[in-house]
Amino acid sequence: MKLVVEGLYCSIEGTQILRDINLEVASGEFVGLIGPNGSGKSSLLRCIYRVMKPDAGRITLNGEDIWRLSAREMAKQTAVVLQEMPTEFDFTVEEMVWMGRTPHQGMFDYETAKDRDIVMEALARVGMQTFTLRSFLSLSGGEKQRVLVARALAQQASFLVLDEPTNHLDIRYQLELLELVKGLGVTTIAALHDLNLAASYCDRIYVVERGAIRSAGVPQELLQPALIREVFGVGSKVEYDPNTHKLRISFFLDGEIESRG
Numbered sequence: 278m279k280l281v282v283e284g285l286y287c288s289i290e291g292t293q294i295l296r297d298i299n300l301e302v303a304s305g306e307f308v309g310l311i312g313p314n315g316s317g318k319s320s321l322l323r324c325i326y327r328v329m330k331p332d333a334g335r336i337t338l339n340g341e342d343i344w345r346l347s348a349r350e351m352a353k354q355t356a357v358v359l360q361e362m363p364t365e366f367d368f369t370v371e372e373m374v375w376m377g378r379t380p381h382q383g384m385f386d387y388e389t390a391k392d393r394d395i396v397m398e399a400l401a402r403v404g405m406q407t408f409t410l411r412s413f414l415s416l417s418g419g420e421k422q423r424v425l426v427a428r429a430l431a432q433q434a435s436f437l438v439l440d441e442p443t444n445h446l447d448i449r450y451q452l453e454l455l456e457l458v459k460g461l462g463v464t465t466i467a468a469l470h471d472l473n474l475a476a477s478y479c480d481r482i483y484v485v486e487r488g489a490i491r492s493a494g495v496p497q498e499l500l501q502p503a504l505i506r507e508v509f510g511v512g513s514k515v516e517y518d519p520n521t522h523k524l525r526i527s528f529f530l531d532g533e534i535e536s537r538g
């Protein structure tokens with residue numbers, strides 16, 4: 278599944294939030310969005326998963342304008358994991374994950390053994406298989422996050438949209454979740470605050486700044502101290518770790534190094 282965003286403009290209540298956004302996620306690619314608070318990452322993702330209608334521009338999945346897809350087709354193709362998913366009613370963990378199967382079922386279809394296997398496997402993959410009957414609202418933030426990832430897995434979508442998916446997770450689950458998603462080989466776009474995680478898992482990264490794409494590239498070329506300073510206003514040291522073959526970025530505020538030295 279290939280995502281293309283072309284010339285996207287979006288405003289909320291008369292204020293322009295996104296301007297002239299152009300980006301692509303190739304089939305099977307894991308692309309990250311990074312940028313300061315309020316830069317427009319979530320708004321861009323909202324346009325991509327079709328809850329916000331742009332003023333201008335086009336978003337296509339495999340060449341098809343997403344606004345021409347039915348809600349059901351859209352739900353079959355696109356799974357979304359947000360930081361805070363508002364839930365009006367309390368469901369059990371299992372029920373939450375079953376919702377991922379809804380777009381695949383007809384109106385009079387019963388749950389099949391295959392659906393059940395998919396749901397249980399999704400729960401097992403995020404380590405939540407012993408929580409099936411627990412109330413979703415009673416879970417910790419990280420447990421909720423893992424259930425929402427299980428729901429996305431159960432949906433078996435070919436395009437994943439993740440908005441800060443590691444927000445509530447402890448370090449082990451952060452790594453496991455990103456390994457898991459990466460291992461699916463599904464086209465993915467993810468807003469990530471943690472630049473080290475972005476550097477480790479993204480094939481390419483777009484930098485969002487004040488509602489526009491400032492730059493894009495592979496992590497090793499893009500994530501340089503000069504860019505990090507200009508975008509995030511902090512100093513940084515970027516090193517290549519020969520053991521993990523990943524970038525390791527440490528951050529400091531101006532004056533910190535001198536005052537400690």
Ligand SMILES: Nc1ncnc2c1ncn2[C@@H]1O[C@H](COP(=O)(O)OP(=O)(O)OP(=O)(O)O)[C@@H](O)[C@H]1O
Pocket residue numbers: 289290294312313314315316317318319320321
């Ligand atoms: N419903 C809304 N009404 C008014 N302004 C909004 C609304 N939603 C978002 N904005 C504004 O749009 C801009 C972009 O917000 P957005 O949430 O997309 O940024 P973000 O990069 O995801 O931020 P963060 O890193 O803090 O999550 C911000 O200035 C925000 O205040």
